Amino acid sequence: MKPPKIRTWAIALLVTAFAVLMLTPFLWMVSTSLRLPKDSYKLPPSFLPTSFHFSSYISVLSGSVPILKMYLNSIIVTAAIVAGQLVTCSLAAYAFARLRFPGREALFIILLSGMMIPIQVTIIPMYILFIKFGFTNTLYPLIVPMLVSCFGIFLVRQFFLTIPYDFEESAKLEGAGVFATFIRIILPMSGSILSALAIISGTWAWQMYFEPLIYIGDWKKMTLTVGLVSFQGYMGSGNLSTVMAGVSLAVLPVILMFLFAQRYVIEGLTMTGLKG
Amino acid sequence: MANLLRRRAPSSEARSRVRAKLSSSRGREAAAGFLFIAPAYILYFLFMLLPILIATYLSLNTYDLMHPMRFAGIQNYREVFADPRVWISYANTFVFTFSVVIGITVFGLIVAMLVNREFSRITNYVFRLAFFLPFIIPYAFIAIVWSQFFNTDAGIINYYLSQVGLHGIGWLSDPHYALLSVILMDIWKNIGFTMVVILAGLQSVPKEFREAATVDGASYFQVFFRIILPMISPVIFFCFVFITIGAMKVFDAIWILTKGGPGDSSRSIVVFIYDTAFTSYRYGYGSAVAITLLIVIMILTLLQFRVANKWVYRA
Secondary structure (H helix, E strand, C coil): CCCCHHHHHHHHHHHHHHHHHHHHHHHHHHHHHCCCHHHCCCCCCCCCCCCCCCHHHHHHHHCCCCHHHHHHHHHHHHHHHHHHHHHHHHHHHHHHHHCCCCCHHHHHHHHHHHHHCCHHHHHHHHHHHHHHCCCCCCCHHHHHHHCCCHHHHHHHHHHHHCCCCHHHHHHHHCCCCHHHHHHHHHHHHCHHHHHHHHHHHHHHHHCCCHHHHHHCCCHHHCCHHHHHHHHHHHHCCCCHHHHHHHHHHHHHHHHHHHHHHHHHHHHHHHHHHHHC | CHHHHHHHCCCHHHHHHHHHHHHCHHHHHHHHHHHHHHHHHHHHHHHHHHHHHHHHHHCCEECCCCCCCEECCCHHHHHHHHCHHHHHHHHHHHHHHHHHHHHHHHHHHHHHHHHCCCCCHHHHHHHHHHHHHHHHCCHHHHHHHHHHHCCCCCCHHHHHHHHCCCCCCCCCCCCCCHHHHHHHHHHHHHHHHHHHHHHHHHHCCCHHHHHHHHHCCCCHHHHHHHHHHHHHHHHHHHHHHHHHHHHHCCCHHHHHHCCCCCCCCCCCHHHHHHHHHHHCCCHHHHHHHHHHHHHHHHHHHHHHHHHHHHHCCCC
16 A cells, blocks of 8 residues: 555655755855855845855965865874774774683773763873873874774674674684784675774764864864864954855865765664664 | 702793693684784773873862962862852753754654655655765864854844844844754754664664554554654664763864853853863863763763663564
């Protein structure tokens, strides 16, 4: 008994209305960025671009605020964190899933409870130590503490637990050691969970705001998030379209990445939801 | 003389026993195990466990980075309990968390139920994209745009309100509305998350269950509450826990939109900690408040798992 066609259409309309609501701020952002600075506050607001002036984009990229440098900083931090987490988490997850060593269960539980620790507790002492060692205004405090993720270890271990033992047993029969088994057999099978982890930690690293706000004060060393917020404060209320141009540029790569990797992003997220 | 020498060196039997244990496959496996967890655990120890110990010690002192540390015992904790701003911040945080968890989960559920139809692939793709986009865009950028929407004089929302004859609201300037504005923005941002996760859960509910119930004469609401809801309860529980922990720690949204104001009306506990430690240079006091947050979050999470054991249906 299929639902009447009109009902499907009504629902489609409702969902479309919701979806438009979700996208409205982005549409406004892009439209405003394409306006001349003096028109940016003009009401009624336009959600579809009415003019196509790219001057704001040019002034953002060539202005005194180093937006491109901030981009680079964010990329460096994100890439380093993703690479680090992939390595540390997959190694640890394999050990907790498959290798037997004394204290394994206890060590795992201690690690897992780390997921509940808010960064606000650890950041005050870390900040003091980093200052004493002279690491403020560098990217190190943003990267090094984030090279491991308790959640990441949990996630990958869940996956490893589902791999049948046969593979490792046949490897053992052929005389492969633990490390060789890990590299040659387990890792190649783990593409899906590792990409999920990469996307989750990459998305998280890219949007970091609290940590860079605390450690970095120099324009040239800021990440994109902190930089653009400071940019907005610096520009005051005079230059809305320039600020919106900056934000549009920042948002664009995320949208592009999502368009290409949508399936993996959502799969990774639902994997944690259904199994966790 | 020869006897003394003999007693000191381990016998060749003992030596070969130890060697056997270390080079046995069990020994190798254990060694590999420790080696594998070493990078993660060293980092975990250095940057999570150790700082907690230091923070606890800090919380028992007065420290502003410029003058030497002065021991203060539980003075800081006494002040935490007596400080009205701490209570206000916690109250705001709980109100925020509660509103946001309900709002995000309910709306996400509604949208997931609506979308869980046989739309064509392209429509599904577009809908998912539209709803999920705000979730993965960094909060900082979203807050910048929303602060323009919430602007009292030139803001978008107030403009449309005035078009309909209502007068504008001081979304960010009125202490009665500041927290609400943050809540609205947060719900908008995170609906995509619950929608996607719940959708996956919905799609794993076998159609036969629903069809059998409908054939037996169950109404739509009965089907929903008696069959669908229990079957997706693990997913909903996951959403609850995930959103709760994030909401208790909310900072970016509030800091960029209102900085906690006006006054303390939208100050969350993390904003308060940031202010105390990094703006007022009270690192000891700030650590004390942070430790209370750690305890609160642990209690909340344990409570949620307790409740889950009772309410979550496990197939």
